[in-house]
Amino acid sequence: MSNALRLARGIFGRVALLDMDRPLVRHAHPHCHVLLKVEGADTQFSVGERIVPLTDDSAVLINAWEPHAYAHHDGQPATIILALYIEPSWLGAFRPNWKASGAPDFFAVPVGSATLRIRGLTRVLAEAMVHDPGNADEHERLLADLMIAVIERFAAWRDEPASLRLAASLVVDHRIRKAVAMMRDDPRAVNDMEGLARAVGLSRAHFFRLFEATLNVSPRVYLNVLRLERAVQAVAEGTESFAKVSESLGFSAPAHFSRFFHDHAGSSPTAFRTVAGLRRSDYETLR
Structure with a gap:
């Protein structure tokens, strides 16, 4: 594995x-x-x-x-x-x-x-x-x-x-800015992309086209990036149980969170937390 x-x-x-x-x-x-x-x-x-x-x-x-x-x-x-x-x-x-x-x-x-x-x-x-x-x-x-x-x-x-595309990307449609802000404020609360599209005043199809044209990824991939980065920080810092991390990110069960983490980060949360906190003394003990 x-x-x-x-x-x-x-x-x-x-x-x-x-x-x-x-x-x-x-x-x-x-x-x-x-x-x-x-x-x-x-x-x-x-x-x-x-x-x-x-x-x-x-x-x-x-x-x-x-x-x-x-x-x-x-x-x-x-x-x-x-x-x-x-x-x-x-x-x-x-x-x-x-x-x-x-x-x-x-x-x-x-x-x-x-x-x-x-x-x-x-x-x-x-x-x-x-x-x-x-x-x-x-x-x-x-x-x-x-x-x-x-x-x-x-x-x-x-x-x-400098990249002209990077400069151009700073000008973002106000509806996409609102969607991104909602995702960043609480990734757990955003599961229904159709509902998110309605919340910013767009049809689902138009929302997906505009979002991807602006940010180069789909809304679902963007949301998963936010979840993964927050998960990496929480798992590496080791201050919360995986069940708590799972709940805070909107997963229905810890097993779903573990599978998500492994499929995106290439490691189980347990192994990731272990090596994130590994010190020289720990390595000597393991030897």
Whole structure:
């Protein structure tokens, strides 16, 4: 069963070392998202309308809010994947126009050929997370080196000072703004998309067309992103029971929440919480 082996969190976002042997549903993230193979079988992801390979020699590059899925096949061996979910504001501290990593066109293509440096930095970060799980400063330093190498390799950030599409996306129809605000205020209360459309004064069909044209994802995917990010925070911080987290996000039963979390995050909530709180002393005990 797929699970998280290690998790690093900070102002940079999060990095998950995932042991993957089952598919993930189509989903999205509000981050600059990069997937790198550490070891195991070559595999593949669905990004937008394309199936792209994840191998020793390739990196999968996913823009913020871009729908994607892990396209694992039955009987395919497991793959250990370093999954980077990086905050554009953190990248902007390196170069101001790297804040555009939150734009839908930051990576022009969803897959690229990884350099020997990127492959080496991937391995070094993965090993640091395994062998020194509590060393947050070292994880962030290694992640910075890796992301600089990735962006310089795969993003045409020198060509344009900022994304026009990102700037255009700041102008959003007032009805879509209202729908987004309702989702963000209380994801638990939004289950019926037809009711949400009526609440903002649109027919269901027009609401779906306008929402996706504006935000590049469907209303349901957007709602699931909000739920997942809140779930990740609640599970990683370890302050509430899974039943309480499930209830706060609008799931009818904890089992439904656990399945949702596994299908979107690639790990059970239990494994995710365990590795999120793992310290150096815990690792020594486990050995």
